Amino acid sequence: MNTPLNRHGNILDFAISSLLRRRSKNFSLLVVYTLIVFVIASLIFFVQAMKREAGLLLKEAPDLVVQRMIAGRHDLIPDRYKEQIGAIRGVTAVTPRLWGYYYDQVFGANYTLLVPEQKLVEPGSILIGPGVARNQRIQVSDMLTLKTSSNAPLLLTVQGIYPSSSELISSDLIVLSAEDFQAMFNLPAGYATDLAVTVANPQEQTTIAAKIAEQFPDTRPILKSEILRTYDALFEWRGGMMVVILFVAVLSFIIFAWDKATGLSAEERKEIGILKSIGWETSDVLLLKFWEGIVISLTAFLVGVVLAYGHVFLFSATLFEPALKGWSVMYPHFKLTPVIDVYQLTILFALTVLPYTAASIIPAWLAATVPPDAAMRS
Amino acid sequence: MIELSSVTKTFNSGKHNQFTAVDGVNLTIRPGQLTILKGPSGSGKTTLMALIGCMSRPSSGRICLHGIRTSFFTETDREAALDITSLPERFLTEIRRSTFGFIFQQFNLMKGITALENIMLPAYPTGESQAVFRRRALELMELFAVARHSSSPVDWLSGGEQQRVAIARALINNPAIIIADEPTAHLDSKLSREFMEMVGTLKAQGKTILIASHDPLVFDSELADCVVGMRDGRITDIAGSP
Ligand SMILES: Nc1ncnc2c1ncn2[C@@H]1O[C@H](COP(=O)(O)OP(=O)(O)O)[C@@H](O)[C@H]1O
Ligand SMILES: [Mg+2]
Numbered sequence: 001m002n003t004p005l006n007r008h009g010n011i012l013d014f015a016i017s018s019l020l021r022r023r024s025k026n027f028s029l030l031v032v033y034t035l036i037v038f039v040i041a042s043l044i045f046f047v048q049a050m051k052r053e054a055g056l057l058l059k060e061a062p063d064l065v066v067q068r069m070i071a072g073r074h075d076l077i078p079d080r081y082k083e084q085i086g087a088i089r090g091v092t093a094v095t096p097r098l099w100g101y102y103y104d105q106v107f108g109a110n111y112t113l114l115v116p117e118q119k120l121v122e123p124g125s126i127l128i129g130p131g132v133a134r135n136q137r138i139q140v141s142d143m144l145t146l147k148t149s150s151n152a153p154l155l156l157t158v159q160g161i162y163p164s165s166s167e168l169i170s171s172d173l174i175v176l177s178a179e180d181f182q183a184m185f186n187l188p189a190g191y192a193t194d195l196a197v198t199v200a201n202p203q204e205q206t207t208i209a210a211k212i213a214e215q216f217p218d219t220r221p222i223l224k225s226e227i228l229r230t231y232d233a234l235f236e237w238r239g240g241m242m243v244v245i246l247f248v249a250v251l252s253f254i255i256f257a258w259d260k261a262t263g264l265s266a267e268e269r270k271e272i273g274i275l276k277s278i279g280w281e282t283s284d285v286l287l288l289k290f291w292e293g294i295v296i297s298l299t300a301f302l303v304g305v306v307l308a309y310g311h312v313f314l315f316s317a318t319l320f321e322p323a324l325k326g327w328s329v330m331y332p333h334f335k336l337t338p339v340i341d342v343y344q345l346t347i348l349f350a351l352t353v354l355p356y357t358a359a360s361i362i363p364a365w366l367a368a369t370v371p372p373d374a375a376m377r378s
Numbered sequence: 379m380i381e382l383s384s385v386t387k388t389f390n391s392g393k394h395n396q397f398t399a400v401d402g403v404n405l406t407i408r409p410g411q412l413t414i415l416k417g418p419s420g421s422g423k424t425t426l427m428a429l430i431g432c433m434s435r436p437s438s439g440r441i442c443l444h445g446i447r448t449s450f451f452t453e454t455d456r457e458a459a460l461d462i463t464s465l466p467e468r469f470l471t472e473i474r475r476s477t478f479g480f481i482f483q484q485f486n487l488m489k490g491i492t493a494l495e496n497i498m499l500p501a502y503p504t505g506e507s508q509a510v511f512r513r514r515a516l517e518l519m520e521l522f523a524v525a526r527h528s529s530s531p532v533d534w535l536s537g538g539e540q541q542r543v544a545i546a547r548a549l550i551n552n553p554a555i556i557i558a559d560e561p562t563a564h565l566d567s568k569l570s571r572e573f574m575e576m577v578g579t580l581k582a583q584g585k586t587i588l589i590a591s592h593d594p595l596v597f598d599s600e601l602a603d604c605v606v607g608m609r610d611g612r613i614t615d616i617a618g619s620p
Contacts, residue, residue, distance in 0.1 A: 002506050006508070022490075274486045277433065277486065278480060279475030280500075280502075375486055376424055376433070377424065
């Protein structure tokens with residue numbers, strides 16, 4: 001039986017034989033190509049996963065945060081604001097929050113110190129993130145020593161460690177009691193870092209924020225949606241993505257140019273002539289070149305994406321560690337939850353597989369229009 | 379049967395380097411016969427064979443094929459004459475693939491590809507099942523005593539072996555007509571005689587064979603049914619059954 005499917009299968013078979021002839025050239029081509037896809041797909045996966053972590057984090061965030069500003073800078077907010085803001089209609093609850101950062105000179109790491117809204121630990125006890133545990137090499141019931149702002153040591157017992165599967169933020173987190181927090185930073189009593197405001201009706205958030213800003217000109221209310229936007233901006237990569245896309249496009253162009261410049265040699269031209277003379281149609285030759293292009297670019301795409309998946313989600317994007325120094329010592333060591341952005345992968349596919357395949361076909365097309373009798377005179 | 383009437387091929391028509399390579403040829407090639415085109419270099423043999431083999435079109439005249447099988451002509455047309463000069467390109471390729479097997483002077487094999495794959499090459503785009511034509515290719519390799527080279531790259535083979543691979547390739551699609559252009563030009567006398575033996579085998583199988591050659595070993599062969607002499611694009615004499 002003669003079927004179109006057989007024709008494709010046969011020509012694909014031959015395309016692979018044909019590629020295997022120039023084994024080292026095609027293999028190095030494949031390696032370089034795969035590497036590029038790997039890096040870009042890793043980036044896509046990583047950024048998406050981080051965005052997801054950030055999103056989860058913000059789900060827990062309060063509707064509205066009120067900060068006090070002094071001379072344009074964030075300052076401690078007195079507890080009395082709590083009553084006054086709580087009196088505004090529509091506000092369900094106002095919770096003073098205590099949190100801050102601490103730099104450990106000995107271990108060279110930054111920690112986030114947080115007093116929970118509901119009391120979780122007694123004075124003298126703490127809960128820590130897995131990053132802190134790793135960094136300090138401590139376990140549950142070990143002691144952690146912090147230095148207060150008056151240079152006195154503060155000894156704290158580790159009561160628990162957050163599981164490493166929890167979110168990004170818990171990695172560098174130290175949860176402690178309000179008393180210890182105040183001792184750490186010599187805070188005056190009756191002050192908080194900021195106020196978390198809960199609003200009953202989400203649609204009123206903006207109005208209430210405006211009311212607060214009006215009644216307390218020395219405060220800055222921050223809406224959750226604004227935080228979300230800032231976070232988004234932090235991971236905002238539309239601009240970055242454009243650069244990446246351009247990068248891919250240019251690179252695949254260079255690769256194909258390098259391949260094709262060395263590719264459609266007199267030898268290949270002659271081979272196309274032979275094929276035509278033994279009864280291959282121009283479309284058969286193009287199909288052959290199409291398969292040759294697809295085999296290389298699709299393999300590179302699939303292998304690159306699979307490797308990137310493993311890299312980001314099984315090995316926590318270890319290769320990016322030195323590149324993303326922003327996370328510094330506290331680089332997340334937990335396993336990121338797999339997130340796959342089909343849209344971005346489709347763009348990556350379109351920019352890697354399509355131009356290469358097209359570039360394989362077009363020069364062959366020009367060569368394949370030679371009359372079939374040309375091969376009789378070579 | 380192939381019938382040529384007043385076939386002319388002019389290259390670069392209308393330009394200063396206009397050249398008529400085949401000039402008013404009338405010829406009948408009978409089925410099952412060995413026809414030899416004999417003539418000095420430049421006499422138009424290759425050009426004429428390219429015309430017969432549907433590789434190019436004549437500038438004027440008609441070429442008719444009788445009793446060939448094609449997928450696009452129905453049962454009743456089979457015995458009728460098919461004027462290939464007016465067929466669209468796609469049909470010409472189809473006829474070329476199913477009706478003709480070509481043996482080129484330079485063998486035109488694909489370097490780096492195994493002998494077996496070279497033989498299968500004309501069958502790939504037909505859409506036939508690979509298992510089927512692979513078996514046929516292996517049988518042909520057996521027939522031409524090159525079976526042990528089936529998985530060697532074809533460029534590792536000797537000249538004589540390469541020619542046998544080229545012949546096997548010409549036969550893979552089971553063509554009714556074999557066209558060979560100067561097949562012994564690169565062979566010594568011993569290999570040339572072997573080639574003529576293989577031609578005898580093909581003839582015994584009922585193939586129509588057309589060979590262009592200026593090698594006496596070929597045109598003086600007793601296998602030849604008809605020897606057509608050519609010079610300057612014209613037929614000078616026809617020996618044997620016309
Ligand atoms: N494509 C072409 N363009 C111009 N002249 C050609 C072309 N092909 C063949 N010729 C000329 O036609 C003549 C006959 O060539 P050919 O058929 O190859 O002769 P033979 O095979 O008998 O040696 C030669 O003079 C050759 O130069
Ligand atoms: Mg010739």
